[in-house]
Amino acid sequence: MEKIRRNERMSVMMRILTGAPGKMFTLNQFCELFGAAKSTMSEDIDALRKVVRDFDLGEVETVTGAAGGVLYRPRRSRASAGAFIGELCRRLSGTERVLPGNFLYYSDILSTPETVNRMGEIMATEFSAERPDFVLTMETKGIPVAFATANALGVPLVIARHSSKVYEGSAVNINYVSGSGNIETMSLSRRAVRENQQALIVDDFLRGGGTARGMVELMREFNVSVVGMAFVMSTLKPEKKKISGEKSLMTMDVIPGDPPEAVVRASDWLNG
Amino acid sequence: MEKIRRNERMSVMMRILTGAPGKMFTLNQFCELFGAAKSTMSEDIDALRKVVRDFDLGEVETVTGAAGGVLYRPRRSRASAGAFIGELCRRLSGTERVLPGNFLYYSDILSTPETVNRMGEIMATEFSAERPDFVLTMETKGIPVAFATANALGVPLVIARHSSKVYEGSAVNINYVSGSGNIETMSLSRRAVRENQQALIVDDFLRGGGTARGMVELMREFNVSVVGMAFVMSTLKPEKKKISGEKSLMTMDVIPGDPPEAVVRASDWLNG
Numbered sequence: 366m367e368k369i370r371r372n373e374r375m376s377v378m379m380r381i382l383t384g385a386p387g388k389m390f391t392l393n394q395f396c397e398l399f400g401a402a403k404s405t406m407s408e409d410i411d412a413l414r415k416v417v418r419d420f421d422l423g424e425v426e427t428v429t430g431a432a433g434g435v436l437y438r439p440r441r442s443r444a445s446a447g448a449f450i451g452e453l454c455r456r457l458s459g460t461e462r463v464l465p466g467n468f469l470y471y472s473d474i475l476s477t478p479e480t481v482n483r484m485g486e487i488m489a490t491e492f493s494a495e496r497p498d499f500v501l502t503m504e505t506k507g508i509p510v511a512f513a514t515a516n517a518l519g520v521p522l523v524i525a526r527h528s529s530k531v532y533e534g535s536a537v538n539i540n541y542v543s544g545s546g547n548i549e550t551m552s553l554s555r556r557a558v559r560e561n562q563q564a565l566i567v568d569d570f571l572r573g574g575g576t577a578r579g580m581v582e583l584m585r586e587f588n589v590s591v592v593g594m595a596f597v598m599s600t601l602k603p604e605k606k607k608i609s610g611e612k613s614l615m616t617m618d619v620i621p622g623d624p625p626e627a628v629v630r631a632s633d634w635l636n637g
Numbered sequence: 638m639e640k641i642r643r644n645e646r647m648s649v650m651m652r653i654l655t656g657a658p659g660k661m662f663t664l665n666q667f668c669e670l671f672g673a674a675k676s677t678m679s680e681d682i683d684a685l686r687k688v689v690r691d692f693d694l695g696e697v698e699t700v701t702g703a704a705g706g707v708l709y710r711p712r713r714s715r716a717s718a719g720a721f722i723g724e725l726c727r728r729l730s731g732t733e734r735v736l737p738g739n740f741l742y743y744s745d746i747l748s749t750p751e752t753v754n755r756m757g758e759i760m761a762t763e764f765s766a767e768r769p770d771f772v773l774t775m776e777t778k779g780i781p782v783a784f785a786t787a788n789a790l791g792v793p794l795v796i797a798r799h800s801s802k803v804y805e806g807s808a809v810n811i812n813y814v815s816g817s818g819n820i821e822t823m824s825l826s827r828r829a830v831r832e833n834q835q836a837l838i839v840d841d842f843l844r845g846g847g848t849a850r851g852m853v854e855l856m857r858e859f860n861v862s863v864v865g866m867a868f869v870m871s872t873l874k875p876e877k878k879k880i881s882g883e884k885s886l887m888t889m890d891v892i893p894g895d896p897p898e899a900v901v902r903a904s905d906w907l908n909g
């Protein structure tokens with residue numbers, strides 16, 4: 366095989382590292398892949414770390430020692446996150462997307478991979494310091510963004526469901542009061558998480574906070590601590606939610622009228 | 638700003654292109670980003686195309702003409718796909734994961750981002766020639782792998798649900814016969830897809846094919862043609878499904894006994 370150039374090694378490493386955020390690769394793995402010396406790989410990685418930082422693409426971290434290696438973490442600067450979310454807000458605001466009952470149609474936003482991945486990276490950036498062991502969401506619409514956040518953090522996704530299916534084995538069920546005031550059930554397989562883990566809750570929509578409150582209680586049943594809560598959208602009303610400490614990407618209000626108009630804004634912390 | 642080197646330009650382009658599979662970027666965008674001439678960028682892209690092919694990382698395509706540019710498509714060779722799925726089969730086979738009713742526990746596999754992304758790339762590789770406009774799945778467990786497939790194809794994900802929620806606007810509902818023989822409802826928002834589009838169906842599990850059959854019928858209501866069907870796992874029995882032409886990554890059988898034992902194998906087409 367012809368000798369592999371630095372630009373080739375760096376490009377391939379970029380693909381491998383960014384394709385599995387949070388996953389540690391040893392220097393040896395790359396030495397073998399490229400047939401290169403450790404000193405050469407160290408120089409490549411230094412160069413990669415610099416370029417990733419220069420172009421606001423995240424961070425390449427090196428961990429020294431026997432269990433050491435190199436890994437990638439996506440990080441979005443507040444400035445680029447704010448600009449991206451601001452653009453989304455412009456698309457969502459106005460009269461066209463308001464549905465009966467003053468709900469907002471944005472399922473399309475929640476299922477466009479490029480947009481969802483970006484939102485997941487922003488959420489991961491905010492909560493990676495809390496070291497969640499997994500991301501928890503409640504079916505259905507928040508699953509893609511929760512998955513994207515889990516991907517950016519390099520941790521598994523755990524999905525709570527409305528009812529325990531016979532084919533998932535033993536489960537823990539809890540009851541909670543939903544936004545509409547109904548008593549609902551939330552269920553999670555016993556195998557899904559382990560005691561003393563740390564959960565990051567991610568969901569698409571926050572109104573009163575009943576479902577989020579339910580997820581917190583569900584985690585208590587598993588002896589899991591909730592280290593953060595992130596939502597794509599939260600409503601301005603009710604102002605008082607059943608949870609606190611959460612971060613939403615956007616806030617939304619619907620101004621009555623004919624037709625009613627949605628006002629969607631990037632949350633304050635994104636403009637800080 | 639100091640002059641940007643080729644290894645830096647190539648690494649950054651790799652990140653940008655592979656971060657948005659199927660999305661076209663113009664040469665001009667990269668010229669501006671790097672302050673480089675078109676001829677330089679063309680050379681960089683040629684080098685990138687070669688390295689991506691050499692390391693089995695997919696394909697970098699260039700499209701000439703006024704609407705032209707460069708884009709990335711993840712492609713997994715059959716050999717690497719077969720090796721990856723074979724390893725999964727070893728993890729899933731045996732007695733430990735068999736649940737009451739001879740179901741198999743593999744929700745953890747379906748929610749580990751690195752594994753799910755790889756499965757999505759394999760599915761996208763098989764069906765990208767059919768040019769699907771979107772990926773369709775039925776809630777819940779198949780959503781992550783359907784999202785990963787949509788991501789690899791660069792198309793939106795569309796999620797059919799068990800019931801139409803009031804807050805999603807007008808919807809089309811159909812009834813179908815589920816695996817357990819019950820009549821169930823499948824619902825999709827009218828806004829989710831457009832007439833004459835092409836759908837790729839992706840789901841986690843195929844037994845009798847009732848749910849998949851339902852998705853095909855749902856698409857008929859929207860005048861959408863189904864150009865492919867991909868599943869993570871299909872059961873050997875019943876041999877005759879309510880659909881045909883599908884591709885599964887793995888097949889599964891449970892051998893009765895005390896304890897019962899799961900036999901999970903990579904599908905034949907992966908070993909071809």
